[in-house]
Amino acid sequence: MNKISVIAIFDIGKTNKKILLFDEQYHVVQEESVQLDETTDEDGFPCEDLKALTNWIWEKYWQLIANKQYDVKAVNFSGYGASFVHLNDFYKPLTPLYNYLKPYPENLKKKFYDTYGGESLIAKQTASPVLGNLNSGMQLYRLKYEQPKIYEQIKYSLHLPQYLSFIVSARAATDITSVGCHTQLWNFKIHKYHKWVYDEGMRTKFAPIYRGDNIVHANNDTRKIAIGIGLHDSSAALIPYLSAFTEPFILLSTGTWCISLNPFNHSLLTDLELHQDCLCYLSYKGTPVKASRLFAGNEHEQQTKRLAAHFNKAGNYFTSVALDEKILNKLHTAGKATAGDNGMMKQSMFATRDISAFENYEAAYHQLIADIIVQQVRSTKLVLNESVKRIFVDGGFSRNAIYMHLLAEAFPGIEVYAATVAQASALGAALAIHHQWNAKSLPDNIIDLKLYSVAHSEKA
Numbered sequence: 155m156n157k158i159s160v161i162a163i164f165d166i167g168k169t170n171k172k173i174l175l176f177d178e179q180y181h182v183v184q185e186e187s188v189q190l191d192e193t194t195d196e197d198g199f200p201c202e203d204l205k206a207l208t209n210w211i212w213e214k215y216w217q218l219i220a221n222k223q224y225d226v227k228a229v230n231f232s233g234y235g236a237s238f239v240h241l242n243d244f245y246k247p248l249t250p251l252y253n254y255l256k257p258y259p260e261n262l263k264k265k266f267y268d269t270y271g272g273e274s275l276i277a278k279q280t281a282s283p284v285l286g287n288l289n290s291g292m293q294l295y296r297l298k299y300e301q302p303k304i305y306e307q308i309k310y311s312l313h314l315p316q317y318l319s320f321i322v323s324a325r326a327a328t329d330i331t332s333v334g335c336h337t338q339l340w341n342f343k344i345h346k347y348h349k350w351v352y353d354e355g356m357r358t359k360f361a362p363i364y365r366g367d368n369i370v371h372a373n374n375d376t377r378k379i380a381i382g383i384g385l386h387d388s389s390a391a392l393i394p395y396l397s398a399f400t401e402p403f404i405l406l407s408t409g410t411w412c413i414s415l416n417p418f419n420h421s422l423l424t425d426l427e428l429h430q431d432c433l434c435y436l437s438y439k440g441t442p443v444k445a446s447r448l449f450a451g452n453e454h455e456q457q458t459k460r461l462a463a464h465f466n467k468a469g470n471y472f473t474s475v476a477l478d479e480k481i482l483n484k485l486h487t488a489g490k491a492t493a494g495d496n497g498m499m500k501q502s503m504f505a506t507r508d509i510s511a512f513e514n515y516e517a518a519y520h521q522l523i524a525d526i527i528v529q530q531v532r533s534t535k536l537v538l539n540e541s542v543k544r545i546f547v548d549g550g551f552s553r554n555a556i557y558m559h560l561l562a563e564a565f566p567g568i569e570v571y572a573a574t575v576a577q578a579s580a581l582g583a584a585l586a587i588h589h590q591w592n593a594k595s596l597p598d599n600i601i602d603l604k605l606y607s608v609a610h611s612e613k614a
Contacts, residue, residue, distance in 0.1 A: 157225035158183060161591055162218050164211055164318055165580040166233035167387070171207065173214050174580045175224060178594050182577060184224070186214070195250040202251040204239065211321050219379075228369070228591035230382030231318040232390040232583040235335045236290045239317035240297070240308045241326070248304055251314070252293060258286030262296055270350045274425060280348055281423050281434030281442070282336040291339040291348075294356055310361045315384030323381040325370045326361035331389035333363065334436025342434055342442060343422060366390075366438025369590045380590040385583050389435055392417065392443065393582030394575050395546060398601050402541040404534065405573075406561075408549035410451040412530060416537040419444040432536050438586050448533040450502075450526050451550060457504055457522050465515040472519055477555045481520045502529045520556060527560040534565075546573040546603070562606040574602040 160175040160183060175184040188210065193203040218226050236254035239247050263286070267273050273284045282289055287296075290313065298305045312320060313332035320326055333340050333347075341348040351357050366389070369380040385393075388407075392415055395405050402418035415435070420442050423432055427446075435443040458472050465471075502525035512518035534545070545568055551557045552572040562570040575581060581600065588596060 155223075157223060159227050159592075160184075160224045161228040161230065161584045161587075162215075162226050163580040163583050164214070164229070164231045164233075165387070165577065165583070166207070166231070166314070166318060168202070168234055171210065172577075172580065173218075174577055175218075175226075176581070176584050178592050179597050180581060180584060180600055185577075193250070195252055195256075197256075199253055199256045201253045201256075202237070204247055204251040207251075208321055211318060215322050225377075226379060228380035228382070228584075228587055229322060230583040230587055231315050231384035232387045232579040233315040233318055233384060235313065235315075235332055235386045235388070236288045236293075236337070237314040238290055238293055238311045239314060240294075240304070241310050241312065241317075241320075242307045243309045245309065245320075245324075245326070248307055249297070249301075252287070254287045254290070254293075256287050258292060258296070259300075262299060263292075265299075266292065266295055266350075270353075274428070276338060276348075276350075277428050278423060278425060279341050279343060280338045281334075281340075281342045282338045283428055283431060283433055285336060289336055289338040291337045291351070291356075294359065295354065298354065298356075308359050311359045312361060313384075313386070315386060316361070317384075319381060319384040323370050323372055323383075325381075325383070327368070327383040328361045328363045329366055329383050329385060329438075330363055330436045330440045331366050331386040331438050332384075333360075334434070334440075334442075335386050335388065336433050340436070345440075365440055366586050367590075369587050380587060382583065382587045382590075385438055385579075385586060386435075387579040388413070388415075389438055389443070390580075390582035390586070391548075391575075391578040392435075393438060393585050394578060394600050395573075396437070397585050397588075397596055398598070399544070401543060402539075403544040403546055404538065404542050406530075406534060406545055406547045406551075408451060408547060408551035410449070410455075412448045412450040412533070412549075412551065414446045414448075414534040414537050415443055416445070416539065416542065417441065417443045418541055419537055419539050421539075427536055430533075430536055438582075444537045446533045446536040448529055450530060453501055453505070454522070454526065454551075458519075461509065461515055461518055461522070464509050465518070467515050471515060475516050475519050475556070477559060478516060478520065481517050482524075482556070482559075485517070485521045485524050502526050523554065523556045524560060527557065527564060530561065531564045542568065544569045544571065546571050546601075548573045548575060548578065558606045570606050572604040572606065575600065 165172040405415045431447045504525040
């Protein structure tokens with residue numbers, strides 16, 4: 155029996171850890187998922203169990219190598235960001251994998267920004283809003299001043315996706331997508347580490363930088379297996395779109411956060427944009443990707459709970475609410491007329507509305523989506539430029555007909571699509587090293603699209 159040529163992707167989220175096998179046409183031929191129990195750090199704060207994660211990846215990798223059905227040509231990794239693994243001279247982890255949600259000490263935060271010119275300046279230069287431990291560079295700064303003896307032992311600090319690769323490849327690398335994601339490490343204007351990294355003597359703690367399409371070969375038996383260096387999952391999820399489309403677009407990735415990503419907007423962030431939750435990523439090829447964030451998925455979750463309680467409906471009742479033109483026409487004008495400037499756009503107007511004024515759940519839910527769209531349009535316009543002719547929406551809201559129709563109406567000169575990519579971050583990690591393992595052309599059907607027109611009609 156001929157073995158099937160595949161690439162294996164370890165896709166590591168905070169909750170679910172997956173291994174996926176893609177064939178040469180990028181169909182998923184095998185998938186396995188596990189949830190690992192968390193542990194705690196020295197302060198009792200929950201964190202990833204790094205030993206359990208390491209053992210799981212090592213075990214699954216060698217199972218693949220021994221597999222009689224699949225010929226593993228390549229392996230790559232995608233993982234969540236803002237997390238460092240600090241290795242000593244023997245390449246063993248020195249600390250727990252600290253949780254980026256852990257509160258950051260205010261005294262240390264003040265010391266840092268007082269030393270280096272203030273929050274606004276650092277945020278602008280590094281294209282990173284001030285986010286505490288979510289700025290992963292600040293984790294290393296914290297280690298230096300709170301645990302200096304540990305800090306002195308660090309050979310390399312690897313972001314999590316690169317540590318995952320290191321488990322298999324034994325090569326220490328720094329990936330540009332991890333460095334370029336709200337770390338406060340990278341100066342986007344001069345395209346190198348920020349001055350504070352050198353002033354603190356931290357530059358030596360980072361392994362050499364590589365682009366996300368770089369590989370190293372691991373020899374197993376008679377085979378050479380291409381091992382990628384790993385990618386930050388948000389940047390990886392953009393790769394299928396960059397592979398499929400060359401004309402300028404925005405990817406609106408919707409979930410708890412709704413993030414508008416524009417890989418074709420390279421302008422530096424302004425103070426106003428930073429204060430409205432904009433940031434920049436770096437693509438796997440090292441180019442800036444301007445992004446704006448909106449906490450719309452979280453608001454949707456909270457407000458649908460409120461609606462369910464008021465109208466005595468199930469928590470997921472909103473999934474059965476169909477687009478109603480009559481309701482929409484009544485509410486949409488009201489939504490536009492009452493929308494004001496919310497500054498950082500933390501919530502839509504719906505949070506302050508009296509829901510007892512609505513005759514039923516359906517009417518109230520249409521208004522909720524209309525109010526969220528007002529915020530979403532403002533957020534997306536922060537990164538929009540004239541060259542963009544398409545907006546691709548993926549994630550939860552892409553399956554919401556009310557949301558999609560209102561978004562299309564708000565951007566009448568732009569084609570708005572609901573997009574579906576199976577396992578986007580894992581697929582992106584596979585595509586990033588396509589030419590290193592796959593001699594076939596990229597397939598043209600990796601993204602399913604549905605066009606929404608301004609006339610509220612759908613086209614296949």
